Amino acid sequence: MMKRDECLKVLARHRENKIVVPVYTAAQEWIHISPSVLNYTFTWAMGQGSSHALGLALGRPDMRVIVLDGDGSLLMNLGSLITIGHAAPKNLIHCVCENGTYETTDALPIPGSGRISFTGLAQAAGYPKTYEFEDLQDWERDVAHVINEDGPVMVTLKMVPGEEYPEDFDRLYDLHHREAFRQALQK
């Protein structure tokens, strides 16, 4: 299993000018690991990250969009897999940070923890490419290729918590940062 912050640091080294849509704990860490005006943290409601990312991907087909979803979050919006598979944006990379728990609520297990396959669900929903990583070296070796493939691509990242980062939901949903993001896309 990878530590989440180590996994995210690998991704940060390869993101270039991609839009990244991180949710919940991954978002709290990502804004410190890879600060950028192209971080879209303004998802507001649990489960909605993949849908925000789809809107961004459809509206800017010239840019690549990576969503850092959670496993508990995606369970709240499983239909979005079908929606994304049907809309088929080539520029969308759907990463699921799978730790098997609702980490912010006492780390209680998600339903089906350890038995469900998000890559399997994505394949069935029509994602043409799916990957699963649990070893940091494998992720490091393949990340550049995986996030630049034609999508939609599903990437399951099996991980455990790593270093602790401060929790700041006000920053994640800050409207000034949202406006800066929006302005950056208008250029």
Add this chain to the structure above:
Amino acid sequence: MSETGQPLGANKIIEELKRAGIHFVVALPDRTTSRHLLEAMIRDPDLRVVQVCKEDEGISICSGLYCTGQRALLLIQHTGLLDSINALCNVAVEGQNPVCIMAGLLLKEPGVAPTQSKRYGVRIVEPILDAMGVEHHLVEDSEDINKIVPAIDGAYARSGPVVLLIGREPE
């Protein structure tokens, strides 16, 4: 609003949506609007229809599109609107996203104000939107189509949601 009011023209509604700059239509079929409005939108080469499995997905998709400079409409049934209250509350209202929703009022009686409907699910829609501070307009007669452009322009000007309630089946 009258029981014998002029019918809603689906083509005229689409014309007005285009005049408001709408290019994306995010939709889940609704019994009031699917036959004449959504089917025409799917055939229209100037519109990109994105089908969703659940209505709250659409609120977030429209919000993402907004940041890219694209205008979008979410076309759903009022039951789906009620099912999406959390996303409407957080993503659209608190997130200050100009989510423009067109929602068919399923089984509303023609010529009857929504708050006077015999159907509980229809009666509560406008009071709920009022409680949330969400602007809404009833589109039931042909002259109501003139509300569409200013409603959408207004939503984008103030960066907040608007709901256009479709009171009868467009023709």
